[in-house]
Amino acid sequence: APAPQSRAAGTRVTEITTGHDLQGGRQVLLRLEPVTGRMHQLRVQAAHRGLPIVGDALYGETPLPADEPRAGAILLHARSITFTDPDTGAAVTVGAPPPPWWPAWARAANC
Numbered sequence: 097a098p099a100p101q102s103r104a105a106g107t108r109v110t111e112i113t114t115g116h117d118l119q120g121g122r123q124v125l126l127r128l129e130p131v132t133g134r135m136h137q138l139r140v141q142a143a144h145r146g147l148p149i150v151g152d153a154l155y156g157e158t159p160l161p162a163d164e165p166r167a168g169a170i171l172l173h174a175r176s177i178t179f180t181d182p183d184t185g186a187a188v189t190v191g192a193p194p195p196p197w198w199p200a201w202a203r204a205a206n207c
Contacts, residue, residue, distance in 0.1 A: 107141055
């Protein structure tokens with residue numbers, strides 16, 4: 097049963113593609129669209145379902161090795177975010193491609 101102080105945390109999940117890490121382990125690129133905005137919502141939900149985010153030591157994934165170019169990072173990226181401009185009330189969308197140090201198979205996905 098949920099704790100009395102818990103609040104709902106909804107997320108829409110879509111599997112985009114799969115690839116493999118350098119050791120041949122399967123990795124999945126997911127589109128996670130939070131419906132609610134809870135602290136660490138995406139990280140907690142992914143780990144709870146057995147899909148911890150690469151490099152996320154806080155939620156059960158092994159940290160990336162120190163000699164890895166993306167060491168200290170987790171592979172969670174806001175491809176785009178939409179918010180309401182507080183002055184005009186207009187919807188504003190800001191986007192960014194995945195970082196160049198992401199695996200090539202994940203960067204190539206059209207998401």
